[in-house]
Amino acid sequence: MKKNFLNLKNIFYEINSQPILKNINLFINKGEFVSIIGKSGSGKTTLLKIISGLKKQTQGEMLLKDEILSNENIFLEPENRNLGLVVQEKVLFPHLKVLANVEFGISKEANKKEKAIEMLNKFHISSLIEKYPHEISGGEAQRVALARTLVTKPKVLLLDEPFNGLDEELKKDIYPDVKKILNDNKITTIMVSHNTSEVKNLSDRIFNLENGALKEL
Amino acid sequence: MKQFNLNFWNIFTSFIALTFSVPIILVFLSLFFGFNDNFDHIVNVVLLEYSLNSLLLVVGVSLIVLFIGVISALLVTTFRFTGSKILEWALILPLAIPPYLLAYVMTEMFEYSGSANSIFRSLNLISEDAALPTIRSLSGAIIVFGIALYPYVYLITRVALMNISKPILESARVLGSNNFKSFTKIVLPLIRPAIFAGLALVCMETLSDFGAVQHFAIPTFTTGIFRTWLGMYDLITAMQLASILLLVICLMIFLERKQRANAEYSLSNDSREDSDLIQLKGIKNFLASFFCLVPVLAGFIIPLFEIISWSVEITNIFSIKFIYASLNTMLLAITAGIITTMLAILFNFNLRISKSKHSKLINDFISMGYGVPGLILAIGITQCLTYFDLILSDIGIIVTGSLFGLIFAYVIKSYALTNNVLESNYKQFSTSIDESARILGASKFTLLGNIHIPLLKTGIFTSVLLVVSEVVKELPATLILRPFNFDTLAVTVYTYASEERIYEAAFPALFIILIGLIPIYFISNMIRSSKGLN
Numbered sequence: 194m195k196k197n198f199l200n201l202k203n204i205f206y207e208i209n210s211q212p213i214l215k216n217i218n219l220f221i222n223k224g225e226f227v228s229i230i231g232k233s234g235s236g237k238t239t240l241l242k243i244i245s246g247l248k249k250q251t252q253g254e255m256l257l258k259d260e261i262l263s264n265e266n267i268f269l270e271p272e273n274r275n276l277g278l279v280v281q282e283k284v285l286f287p288h289l290k291v292l293a294n295v296e297f298g299i300s301k302e303a304n305k306k307e308k309a310i311e312m313l314n315k316f317h318i319s320s321l322i323e324k325y326p327h328e329i330s331g332g333e334a335q336r337v338a339l340a341r342t343l344v345t346k347p348k349v350l351l352l353d354e355p356f357n358g359l360d361e362e363l364k365k366d367i368y369p370d371v372k373k374i375l376n377d378n379k380i381t382t383i384m385v386s387h388n389t390s391e392v393k394n395l396s397d398r399i400f401n402l403e404n405g406a407l408k409e410l
Numbered sequence: 411m412k413q414f415n416l417n418f419w420n421i422f423t424s425f426i427a428l429t430f431s432v433p434i435i436l437v438f439l440s441l442f443f444g445f446n447d448n449f450d451h452i453v454n455v456v457l458l459e460y461s462l463n464s465l466l467l468v469v470g471v472s473l474i475v476l477f478i479g480v481i482s483a484l485l486v487t488t489f490r491f492t493g494s495k496i497l498e499w500a501l502i503l504p505l506a507i508p509p510y511l512l513a514y515v516m517t518e519m520f521e522y523s524g525s526a527n528s529i530f531r532s533l534n535l536i537s538e539d540a541a542l543p544t545i546r547s548l549s550g551a552i553i554v555f556g557i558a559l560y561p562y563v564y565l566i567t568r569v570a571l572m573n574i575s576k577p578i579l580e581s582a583r584v585l586g587s588n589n590f591k592s593f594t595k596i597v598l599p600l601i602r603p604a605i606f607a608g609l610a611l612v613c614m615e616t617l618s619d620f621g622a623v624q625h626f627a628i629p630t631f632t633t634g635i636f637r638t639w640l641g642m643y644d645l646i647t648a649m650q651l652a653s654i655l656l657l658v659i660c661l662m663i664f665l666e667r668k669q670r671a672n673a674e675y676s677l678s679n680d681s682r683e684d685s686d687l688i689q690l691k692g693i694k695n696f697l698a699s700f701f702c703l704v705p706v707l708a709g710f711i712i713p714l715f716e717i718i719s720w721s722v723e724i725t726n727i728f729s730i731k732f733i734y735a736s737l738n739t740m741l742l743a744i745t746a747g748i749i750t751t752m753l754a755i756l757f758n759f760n761l762r763i764s765k766s767k768h769s770k771l772i773n774d775f776i777s778m779g780y781g782v783p784g785l786i787l788a789i790g791i792t793q794c795l796t797y798f799d800l801i802l803s804d805i806g807i808i809v810t811g812s813l814f815g816l817i818f819a820y821v822i823k824s825y826a827l828t829n830n831v832l833e834s835n836y837k838q839f840s841t842s843i844d845e846s847a848r849i850l851g852a853s854k855f856t857l858l859g860n861i862h863i864p865l866l867k868t869g870i871f872t873s874v875l876l877v878v879s880e881v882v883k884e885l886p887a888t889l890i891l892r893p894f895n896f897d898t899l900a901v902t903v904y905t906y907a908s909e910e911r912i913y914e915a916a917f918p919a920l921f922i923i924l925i926g927l928i929p930i931y932f933i934s935n936m937i938r939s940s941k942g943l944n
Contacts, residue, residue, distance in 0.1 A: 247580050271583040284581040288599045297595070298585035338581075345585060 198223040198381050199244075199349055204253035206239060213239050215405035217253070221349075224379035228392040230410075231402035237385035238280075240402065241351045244383065245278045246271035257348060277347030279338050281357040285326035291337050292322035298345040312344040313337070316370055332363040336370075343374055350375065352384035356391060368394055419760040419854070420769065426753060427772045430779060430822050433790025436797075437656060440649035448647040452638065460634045466548060467555065467623070467630065468613050474556025475612045479563025480605060482702045487571040490687040491698040498568075499934040501702060502561050504709025506926030508883040508900075509558040510621025511919055513545075514907040515713040516554050517625065518720075520545040525716060551626045555616050557709040562615070563608035565933065570604030571597070576686065603669040610666035614659055618783030620886035621904060631655045632785050632886070639789065649793065652786040663781040714923065721916035731902060732917050739882055739898040739921075742813065746820035747877035751870055753821065754828035758836050759858050763844065777829050779822035784887035787822060791815045791891060811893050819887040824880050828873035835869030836862075872932060879928040882921075 197220050204217035213236045221227050231237050242248040244255065246262065246269060254264040261267045262274060285294050295309035302308065313319040316336040321329055329337070335355060342350065356364050372395060375382055385402075386392050392399055399410045485491070486498040504512075519526040522541045530536045544550065574597060582592045620632045631651065639648035690698050757776070761769045779787075795810045802808060809815065843865075847857050863870070885900045892901065899918040906915035 242580075245580075245584050247583065270588070271580075272586045272588050274584075275586070276584060278581065278584040280577050280581075282575065282577040284575070284577045286578060286582070286596055286600075297582070297587075341585070 197221075198225075198258060199383075200254075200256040201244070202254045202256075204240075204243065204255070205251045206236070206243060206248070207251050212405055214243075214250070217405075217407055219400070219407060221381055221383065223381055224376075226375065226382045226384070226395055226397045227400065228396035228398070229383065229385045229400045229402050229407070230387060230389060230392055231385075233387070235402045236405055237402055238353055241278065241353050241383065241385055244349070245276050245351055246274050247278075275345070275348050277342035277345060277350040278353065279335075279342050279350070279355045280353040281355060283326070283334060285334055285337055285341070287326050289325075290322065291318075291324050291326070291329065294326070294337060295341045295344055298341060308344055309340075312340045315374055316340050316367075332359050332367070335359060336367065339367075339371065343378070343380070346378070347380065350380050350382040352382060352386075354386050354388075355384070356388070357386075364391065371395070419756075419764065420766070423757055423760050423769060423772055426757075427776050430776045430825075433787060433794050433818075433822070434656070434782060435790075436793045437649050437652050437786060437790045440646055441653050443646050443650075445650065446644070446647060448638065448642055448644045449650055452634065452647065452651065456629065456634060459629050460631050463548060463628055464617060464630045467552060467628070468616050470549070470552030471555040471559065471612060471616045472609055474552065475560040475563045476605070476609065478556065478560040478705050479608060480567050482560075482705065483564050483567035483571055485698050485702055487568055488688060489690045489698060491690040491695045493699050493703065494687075497699070497702040497706065499930075500706045500710075501564050502930050502933055503706060503711075503927075504558055505561045505933075506923050506930055507558060507710060507713055508621070508885070508922070508926070509555055509615070509619055510625065510885055510900075511903060511922060512558045512709070512713055513551070513554050513622035513625050514903065514912060514915065514919075515716050516545045516550070518912050519712075519716055520550075525719070546626050548626075548628055551623060551628055554622060554626075555612075555619070557705060559612045559615055560705060560709070562611045563605060566604045566608035566611075567601055570601040574600050607666050607669040610662045610669065614662045614666070614781050614783075617655065617659060617662075618785070618886075620783075620785050620889075625907060632783065635785055635789070636886075645789070645793065649789055652789050655783065656786055659781055659783060659786075663778050666781075667778075717916050717919050717923070720913040721920065723913045724916060728917075729914075731897065735897045735899050735902040735918060736921060738896055739900075740878075742816060742820065742898065743878040743881035744874070745813075746817050746824060746881050747874035749817065750821045750824045750828045750877050751832075751873045754825065754832045754873060755858075755863070755866065755870070757829065758832045759854075759862060762836060762841065763854060763857075773829065776822075777826040780824070780826035782822065784819065784823065784884055785890070787819045788815075788887040788890035791819055791887075813893060813896075816888060816891040816893075819891055820877070820881045820884065823884070823887070824877040827876045827880060831869050831873040831876065832866060835866050839865055875928050876932065879925050882925045 199219075199221040201217055201219040204214055205212065206214040217240065219227075229237050229240065239248060243250050243263075249263060249268055252265075255262040257274070260269075262269050285291075286297065289297065291313070292306070292309055295313060296305045299305045299308060310319055310322065313322065316339065318333055318336050318340070321333060321337065326334055326337070339355065356367065359367070368391075374380075384392070384395065400407045401410055482497075482501050486494055486501070507515075518524050520542055521527070527536070527541050530542060531538060536542065545554065579592060579596065582596050587595065617631065620636060623630045624633050624636070632655070635648050635651045635655070638644055638651060757769075757773050761773055792810070792815065795815050799807045799810045843861065844857060847861050852860070882899060885904055888898050888901055889904065892898065897905070899922050902918045903915040903922065906912060906918075
């Protein structure tokens with residue numbers, strides 16, 4: 194494993210002078226699966242949004258390999274970071290069929306259809322390609338969302354309670370698929386969750402986010 | 411959904427639905443009465459002109475409402491700029507002024523000695539003997555309708571934009587879309603059904619209008635129907651013409667309903683917040699404010715001040731005619747409001763307790779009355795009342811020329827408004843309340859009277875007010891169905907405008923606008939507090 198693939202240095206974030214994140218330092222290796230747990234409102238989602246570029250930290254620096262994602266002077270827009278983000282909310286584009294949803298992030302690539310179907314196959318949902326998001330179940334929608342993100346070959350995958358709301362049986366089906374794909378492609382992953390058994394099942398390292406600070410467990 | 415059962419509630423609601431549809435069925439039946447010489451004359455001489463003018467009007471108005479409605483909705487929903495907090499609700503204000511009233515105001519303003527020409531002359535923008543182009547033309551009518559009706563597109567588009575889920579937009583960004591791609595590939599396809607639903611409503615309103623096109627002397631389908639009936643005294647031919655227009659309107663209603671249903675799949679609880687708005691600065695800030703301010707000025711503020719300036723010219727403000735017209739209007743509006751609301755309560759109650767697919771179909775069917783032009787409804791109701799009086803000819807003329815027909819027309823046209831309000835009110839309390847009441851021994855009547863009506867009282871009040879504001883503005887059906895010498899505010903304004911005594915129309919017009927502001931208050935509250943407008 195190559196050290197320090199993703200570096201978060203002294204990250205501070207505040208809203209209306211209220212600190213949400215205080216001096217976050219996190220160094221993640223290539224291919225590592227890191228989980229962050231914490232109470233609701235502890236700032237877990239905010240941290241993922243900062244990493245993805247959907248929010249900008251108040252202070253601190255973030256590097257991916259040696260490239261600066263964000264610091265006081267530089268800010269790389271989210272569309273240029275090549276990171277993947279999967280959240281618990283329904284985020285499939287409702288006007289596009291499943292196949293078009295998965296192709297969305299690779300629209301300029303050659304053989305996009307084949308690549309999309311191959312990824313859907315890995316999640317055993319290639320039969321859904323002609324369906325609209327409102328025609329599939331919650332578990333299927335979450336697999337499509339994962340496939341849509343993973344097909345872009347993200348440098349880092351950010352998961353924001355992606356399995357929340359799915360029943361335990363379904364989770365048992367999805368976990369091995371996700372783990373295999375992440376391992377096969379050596380995708381660095383950060384997952385936030387409040388479900389400790391889920392975290393233990395998937396993670397290499399676990400951190401607790403409390404009072405705006407990270408502590409490794 | 412359950413099957414249809416023969417019980418009091420289902421029989422009653424089916425009977426009402428049948429009564430609602432009789433006037434429309436009669437209009438369509440006229441196509442089977444045979445076509446006379448008048449119809450041939452109309453087809454050979456004027457039908458092309460009617461069709462072409464109606465088409466040009468609809469196309470022109472559509473372009474204007476799309477331009478103003480969609481861009482202003484995008485601006486106030488995406489950006490923060492000077493005055494945006496006020497403009498986001500002020501952009502709805504032109505809805506308070508019906509198109510025929512705006513047409514009267516604009517005509518007067520652009521007359522040779524009107525205020526627009528006077529201002530231009532005083533600023534030396536035109537010479538003393540020159541005048542601005544007259545508004546009494548097809549292009550003038552397009553502008554007037556565009557300004558009066560763009561809020562439909564603005565409102566529905568704005569709600570659709572507010573309802574686009576924030577995580578969906580964030581997903582698009584993280585998947586590599588820049589702002590332009592996110593807009594063209596995600597936002598635009600998601601709001602397209604809403605835009606088309608708004609546009610269909612505008613087309614229906616434009617095709618249904620009688621007052622404005624008649625004032626501008628533009629031969630359209632509605633003026634043609636009116637002339638055929640009251641000029642040529644040929645009700646059958648008028649009904650046959652009305653059938654053609656009604657078919658087009660039915661297509662619009664179908665499209666509007668279909669697009670609205672499509673728009674619902676994009677609704678979300680994770681809509682964007684105020685903090686997501688992008689602050690505009692410099693010239694962009696000025697242009698955004700200017701773009702949103704112009705339609706508010708043209709569609710509400712300037713016409714309002716123009717009418718106020720007319721009222722200054724009048725010495726006898728509260729004339730007997732005005733007082734009678736106001737009393738008549740309020741009598742009609744409140745009666746129609748109460749009847750329509752009672753019907754909507756009964757229909758929604760039946761739907762809730764029966765959960766029958768047929769009850770829902772009946773409710774949806776009678777809600778479509780809002781799209782039927784007032785003029786066509788008036789023709790159908792007149793024919794219906796004539797048949798009724800013929801059956802009872804031994805007793806004499808009972809319902810023809812009475813208030814019954816007029817209230818009947820108002821109820822059909824306003825039912826959708828009350829239904830929407832009560833339907834959303836009903837959704838706010840769980841059906842387990844009903845189950846508890848029934849288990850405790852309450853009959854259906856007790857459940858309705860002692861449980862539902864007290865819970866629905868805000869909705870009931872709101873729906874009566876909305877019907878009142880709708881009835882006060884209504885012109886074509888009122889003009890035709892009112893009893894002899896029974897004037898309402900809208901008819902008074904129409905009469906004064908026709909007689910070129912426009913200053914005397916100031917107070918009735920102001921009263922119409924004032925009451926027209928009622929729904930705007932409710933709409934802006936709904937936008938702020940919920941996403942229930944769709």
